[in-house]
Amino acid sequence: MTPLSQLLPGQFGKLVSLNPDRAVDQRLMALGLLPGMALKLVRRAPLGDPLAIEFGGQVVSLRLAEAESLIVDVAADCPVQRPKNNS
Amino acid sequence: MSAKEITVALVGNPNTGKSTLFNALTGLRQKVGNYPGVTVARKSGRCDCGDGLKVELVDLPGLYSLAAASPDEQVVTDVLLGSLEGSQQPDAIVVVLDATNLLRNLFLASQLAELNLPLALVLNQADIAHEQGLKIDTNLLSQRLGGVPVILTSAWKGEGIASVRRAIAEVLNKKTKMTRLTWPSQVESALNTIVQAIQTDTSIAPSNADAQRILFSSNAHTSDRLGWSQSQRISVIRQARDQVRAAGFNPLAAEPLIHYAHLRKVLEGVVSGGAGKQGNAAALDRVLLHRVMGPILFIGIMLGLFASVFWLAKFPMQWIQSGVDFLKAIIAPTLSSTPMLQSLVTDGIIAGVGAFLVFLPQILILFLFVGILEDSGYMARAAFIMDRLFSWCGLNGKSFVPLLSGYACAIPGLLSTRTIEDPKARLATAFAVPFMSCSARFPIYALMCAAFIGPLYGPGWESVVMVGMHCVGLIFAIPTAFVLTRFILKVKPQPFVLELPRYQMPKPRDVLWRMWQNAAEFISKAGTVIFAITIIIWALCYFPRDAQMAEKIKTAEPTLNTQELQARTQAAMIEQSWMGRFGKTIQPVFDPCGFDWKITVGVLASFPAREVIVSTLGVTYSIGKGAEADSQHLRLAMQDAKWTEGPRKSTPIFSLAAVLALMVFFALCSQCGPTIATLAQETGGWKWATISFFYMTILAWVMAVVVYQCVIRLT
Numbered sequence: 001m002t003p004l005s006q007l008l009p010g011q012f013g014k015l016v017s018l019n020p021d022r023a024v025d026q027r028l029m030a031l032g033l034l035p036g037m038a039l040k041l042v043r044r045a046p047l048g049d050p051l052a053i054e055f056g057g058q059v060v061s062l063r064l065a066e067a068e069s070l071i072v073d074v075a076a077d078c079p080v081q082r083p084k085n086n087s
Numbered sequence: 088m089s090a091k092e093i094t095v096a097l098v099g100n101p102n103t104g105k106s107t108l109f110n111a112l113t114g115l116r117q118k119v120g121n122y123p124g125v126t127v128a129r130k131s132g133r134c135d136c137g138d139g140l141k142v143e144l145v146d147l148p149g150l151y152s153l154a155a156a157s158p159d160e161q162v163v164t165d166v167l168l169g170s171l172e173g174s175q176q177p178d179a180i181v182v183v184l185d186a187t188n189l190l191r192n193l194f195l196a197s198q199l200a201e202l203n204l205p206l207a208l209v210l211n212q213a214d215i216a217h218e219q220g221l222k223i224d225t226n227l228l229s230q231r232l233g234g235v236p237v238i239l240t241s242a243w244k245g246e247g248i249a250s251v252r253r254a255i256a257e258v259l260n261k262k263t264k265m266t267r268l269t270w271p272s273q274v275e276s277a278l279n280t281i282v283q284a285i286q287t288d289t290s291i292a293p294s295n296a297d298a299q300r301i302l303f304s305s306n307a308h309t310s311d312r313l314g315w316s317q318s319q320r321i322s323v324i325r326q327a328r329d330q331v332r333a334a335g336f337n338p339l340a341a342e343p344l345i346h347y348a349h350l351r352k353v354l355e356g357v358v359s360g361g362a363g364k365q366g367n368a369a370a371l372d373r374v375l376l377h378r379v380m381g382p383i384l385f386i387g388i389m390l391g392l393f394a395s396v397f398w399l400a401k402f403p404m405q406w407i408q409s410g411v412d413f414l415k416a417i418i419a420p421t422l423s424s425t426p427m428l429q430s431l432v433t434d435g436i437i438a439g440v441g442a443f444l445v446f447l448p449q450i451l452i453l454f455l456f457v458g459i460l461e462d463s464g465y466m467a468r469a470a471f472i473m474d475r476l477f478s479w480c481g482l483n484g485k486s487f488v489p490l491l492s493g494y495a496c497a498i499p500g501l502l503s504t505r506t507i508e509d510p511k512a513r514l515a516t517a518f519a520v521p522f523m524s525c526s527a528r529f530p531i532y533a534l535m536c537a538a539f540i541g542p543l544y545g546p547g548w549e550s551v552v553m554v555g556m557h558c559v560g561l562i563f564a565i566p567t568a569f570v571l572t573r574f575i576l577k578v579k580p581q582p583f584v585l586e587l588p589r590y591q592m593p594k595p596r597d598v599l600w601r602m603w604q605n606a607a608e609f610i611s612k613a614g615t616v617i618f619a620i621t622i623i624i625w626a627l628c629y630f631p632r633d634a635q636m637a638e639k640i641k642t643a644e645p646t647l648n649t650q651e652l653q654a655r656t657q658a659a660m661i662e663q664s665w666m667g668r669f670g671k672t673i674q675p676v677f678d679p680c681g682f683d684w685k686i687t688v689g690v691l692a693s694f695p696a697r698e699v700i701v702s703t704l705g706v707t708y709s710i711g712k713g714a715e716a717d718s719q720h721l722r723l724a725m726q727d728a729k730w731t732e733g734p735r736k737s738t739p740i741f742s743l744a745a746v747l748a749l750m751v752f753f754a755l756c757s758q759c760g761p762t763i764a765t766l767a768q769e770t771g772g773w774k775w776a777t778i779s780f781f782y783m784t785i786l787a788w789v790m791a792v793v794v795y796q797c798v799i800r801l802t
Contacts, residue, residue, distance in 0.1 A: 045471050
């Protein structure tokens with residue numbers, strides 16, 4: 001169980017829970033990011049924030065602070081180390 | 088819009104090609120206006136649906152959900168519920184969906200079904216879905232959704248447009264409605280609780296859609312609109328939400344959870360294929376969003392944009408200027424018998440029209456670029472790259488383009504704040520844009536540097552001062568935005584959730600058409616204000632008039648040649664005009680900044696357009712009109728100028744302190760009528776334009792005093 005904000009680029013998993021009281025999470029739910037949904041952290045912006053995440057065939061950007069309430073069950077076969085020669 | 092006209096609303100997610108479809112359906116027979124009381128553009132056009140059926144098609148802003156978090160989304164929801172003042176509920180809805188991502192796009196459609204209006208589904212970008220290997224069974228989808236028309240189109244290629252026209256005619260005729268989902272029984276009874284309570288409390292019968300907004304959305308907009316008082320609704324809503332909880336749903340998550348579960352079933356067997364086929368976005372993003380390459384390419388693209396707005400626009404701007412001068416030269420002699428009319432026509436009317444026409448090249452070029460950046464999908468990436476730099480002070484990644492454009496000219500910069508969805512960040516960005524050192528500030532910096540900084544301290548310091556002046560505005564704009572967003576603006580901030588859409592070749596017709604619409608709106612709204620301001624300032628500088636002025640000067644100093652006499656007469660005329668008198672009266676206000684009455688008149692006359700300062704100084708220093716920043720005469724006259732009275736008598740007026748104070752004043756002061764008019768246009772009223780004007784002007788005065796008083800004590 002990891003907050004989305006701590007995922008490394010390339011890591012993927014399933015969304016476990018989010019906080020429906022927050023406007024960000026409401027927006028993400030409207031886009032189809034619901035518990036059980038597979039998602040992937042595609043990359044971080046060059047300055048480290050925001051993040052680009054992929055789910056349901058779309059790529060969406062959200063800020064690090066906004067990604068805290070999203071709890072992800074990281075898939076076991078994910079790369080744990082950040083690949084060296086890849087952004 | 089006549090009451091009888093049939094209206095059809097075009098609704099859909101952002102990035103579905105909705106505007107392209109709208110342009111194709113209306114063939115550019117469009118009207119652009121504003122919804123009453125909000126700064127959301129209302130675009131509508133006439134759509135011919137065959138058999139003589141013509142409908143008014145309304146293009147609503149793109150949105151993902153009816154939950155209405157932003158003002159744009161609120162407008163869409165209100166229009167569709169028929170509750171927006173001055174607009175009737177549409178007779179039918181055309182939902183535009185991205186065929187490559189049906190599930191997400193159907194969520195909005197499924198919410199729209201709850202409105203119980205005739206509805207058609209347009210699956211756009213079918214060509215891309217086909218390329219990705221997706222097969223969509225439109226008959227099955229239509230069948231599962233109650234027989235609503237489901238049409239595959241590619242608006243970009245112009246395919247399927249005729250079918251959309253037929254579908255509109257069909258749904259209007261047959262009143263086909265999309266099947267609504269079956270709510271879990273506890274949710275259904277929660278909705279009934281709300282409907283009944285409102286009926287009892289307000290004697291208005293709310294629609295089911297109203298009840299859903301009240302039950303599922305965290306904002307109170309719908310309750311307020313129905314006049315359901317706070318005291319009455321609190322316990323009812325709590326009770327209804329408890330019913331939803333009893334069914335095992337968080338009330339704020341129930342709507343998407345139930346809709347998506349329903350839609351997954353609807354789509355079963357409808358979409359097939361497409362596995363493993365990726366769009367172009369991933370590959371291009373690896374380069375364009377690369378940690379090193381991304382920012383480099385971004386800077387390159389933005390420099391290209393800035394250079395175009397700054398340099399490319401110069402040529403058409405010069406043509407407009409010469410056109411205006413040419414027109415003046417032609418018309419002036421025909422009116423020479425009536426000098427007042429001559430001056431009104433040439434210096435008032437023609438100059439007034441020229442004053443806003445001259446902004447057109449920059450607006451058109453910037454919007455050409457912004458249109459290409461937006462339609463290609465790069466704008467979202469630019470915002471992604473830049474967001475970190477702006478988020479801490481309440482702005483966002485999309486603030487960059489407006490602020491950068493502001494360095495060329497605030498007008499296109501302000502107009503491009505429309506690309507920012509979050510109303511709070513949009514307003515704060517619009518407030519910051521006029522601080523950017525626009526090209527109209529350049530002449531006064533150039534004059535002051537060439538006349539004083541350069542000769543006294545050498546070209547090195549000249550460049551330092553030049554660069555410094557271009558930073559002054561930014562240094563004050565950032566804290567201003569911070570304070571504004573953190574402490575003053577009460578608008579709820581929007582989460583920065585931004586779709587990074589697939590890359591696409593922009594369609595020239597869409598880009599050019601939007602470019603023209605922006606320019607036309609500027610001319611019709613801001614143009615009239617700019618024109619009026621120019622005429623008022625002309626009158627203040629012209630009246631009252633002493634017809635014998637030239638005679639008097641000639642008698643007093645018979646040795647003057649014609650040119651000198653003309654210059655002296657102009658100087659005397661402006662000195663005794665309302666503007667000159669006002670300048671002399673108000674000079675004590677500017678005394679702590681080290682400005683004499685001539686500079687004060689220059690400052691005052693520059694409020695409609697700051698670039699006139701150089702030519703005004705030319706007039707007040709008797710050099711004659713048309714003085715340029717590189718005019719040797721003006722520099723000498725200013726270098727020689729000395730205080731004639733008071734404690735500073737016979738010391739130079741343009742001391743280092745006064746020169747720096749004057750430049751800082753021009754860097755910060757709100758001296759641009761068009762900017763104020765555009766700010767009012769873009770913020771939906773005069774409130775923020777007025778605040779901006781006084782804030783910048785007072786700040787400019789304070790900083791000029793600080794600079795003058797500090798420097799004069801140090802030198």
